[in-house]
Structure formats: C-alpha cells, structure tokens
Amino acid sequence: MKSLKILFLTLALLAGALLEAKPRVHIIATGGTIAGVAASASSSAYVAGQVGIQTLIDAVPQILDLAEISGEQLVNIGSQDMNDEVWLRLAKRINEILASDRYDAVIVTHGTDTMEETAYFLNLTVKSAKPVILVGAMRPSNAISADGPVNLYNAVAAAVTPQSQGKGVIVCMNNQLLDAKTVIKTHTINSDSFEGGPFGIIGYVHDGRAHYLQAPLNRHTVNSEFDVSNLTEFPKVGIVYGYANASPLPMKAFVEAGFDGVVLAGVGDGNFYKDVFDAAVEAQKQGVQIVRSSRCPTGPTCLNGEVDDSRYHFAASLDLNPQKARILLMLALTRTRDWRQIQKYFEEY
C-alpha cells in the first residue's frame, strides 16, 4: 500500500514536470549584423559577426520565459561570406539536432544579406517538420534601437508556437513571418526590409505567439527529395546578369571554368541579349545547364514564352528569383542532368 502511494506520488510529480516543461529551442549562431558591433551607438559604420551566441541570448532574458534555450556558434561571419561548406555543415547540424527528442525547434541567427538564400537552401535540405526559424537584424547589436533583441524574441515565440510545425523554413524579421521560397530582402538599410513580394507574409508574431495567415504550397523539408547527408560539395552554378548590350564574357568564362550550370538573371521574362543567348546555346550544347530567371523583382519567368526553351533545353525558373534558382539548380544537378526533370523540380519546389 505504501509503495503504491509512492508510485502515484512519483507519477503525479512527473506529470506535473512534463506539463510545466518548456519547449527546447536550440539557437545556431552564424554571425551577421545581429552579432555586429558599430563604432558608436549612432554610427552607420560597423562590422558584422563580432559578438557570440551567449551575448545574443543574454541580451533577451525574456526568451527564457518562452523556452528552454541552448546555443552554439557555427561560424561568425557577415553573410556575404556564406558559402557551400558552411551550408553543408549547417544543414547536417540542424538535421542532427532535430532528429533528437531533446530539441523541439532550431533558430539560426544569420546576416540579412543572404538570409533568403540560406532559408531556401535549408527549406530543401532539412529533414524535419519541427520549426526552423531564421532571424537577423538590420542594425548592429550596440546601435540605438537595435532590432536584434526583439527579432530574436519573436523568433523564439514563433519556434514555440505549435502551428509553426510543418511550414518549412521560416524567416522572422520585423514581427513578420516569411516563407523561405518567396522571402526577399528589399531594402539595403531599413529595418523593414523583408517581404514576400506579391505572395505576402505567411504570418506575424504578436505578444509572444505566432499567428498564421497562409501556408506554403511548394514541396519542402520532409517532402523534399534533396539529401545532403553524404555530400561534401555541390555542383558549381553561377549567375549571369542581363542588361542592354550585355557582354557574353561571363557566360563563356563560367563554361571555360567547368561550371555545371548557369542561371540567367535576364531582362523581362528572362530574356538574353543576343550575344549572351548565343553563348548560352553553346553552353547548353556542352552540357552546362542553363536556367532562365529574371532581374525583375516580381512575376514568373515562363517556360517557352519569348524563348523556345524546349528547343534549346533551357529550364525556366518560374517563381524563383536568380539567387534561389541557383540553389535549386545546384541541388537538382546532384540528382540529374536531364533538363526536363530539372524543369519539373522548378515546378514543384
């Protein structure tokens, strides 16, 4: 009888502890302006990636009310220096963490310059439905009204909101939640810099909780077939910018350097200047996959519109901008060299 009482008491205590247990959120810091330090609080001159993960956590003690927080420093760089090696380490580390029952969500602190690229890359390579939130800041950590602390607080709030599960990788900036596929950095210096273009935001954070308005429809995370677990490098893919009277030299240089693919940031609906078009036809004949995208900030780059893609075996990036098309082409080329299959990936992801 006495031992039964002890058993019930232990079970009740355990149940109580479980009910009170906060979600466990792991923060991976990679640098950026959120970790930047300015010469003075009012100066616009600053260096990104200076302070470490513990300083970022200590600046927002309120996040401890929302979650059990742990952190690690993966790198401490300005995101202009983000590269394949760091991406591979980051994706593998997130997959390792989220495969464990010990963690409920991951937050990545990141520079804003290439945040949209890292978000989209992770959207295709993370193998978990648990929330993965990218967050940064437009003002360095010691600036007047630095936006890093509130953005980090909102990211933790999003990470612990159950509805954040299964939405793919999310960018949390300036109270807004954005889908990895459509998010774009739109302003060089304003704190209100991130938008979903014509697709809008997918939600917002208010009072320590995420509220969703829509969910991404494209394939991502657990429904993505791209797998980096055995990769040590990626196929090489470059971007050629389109403009009036454009030189074909960059296109030719990529081919000569042995690149596997080139994305065109074309004019209008992904159009080439005629000399660049000739170089692209030649590149495709030599096995370098060409994907047409557009330097226009909005609107799709359509297959077989003004350019007869089927004839030349070019793919069209549809709703992906050039920098994200580059990532999808890089991952696509780990699986196939068939332009039709590559086009299918652009339709699905």
Ligand code: SIN
């Ligand atoms: C960077 O991307 O690392 C610098 C700019 C920023 O984080 O806002």
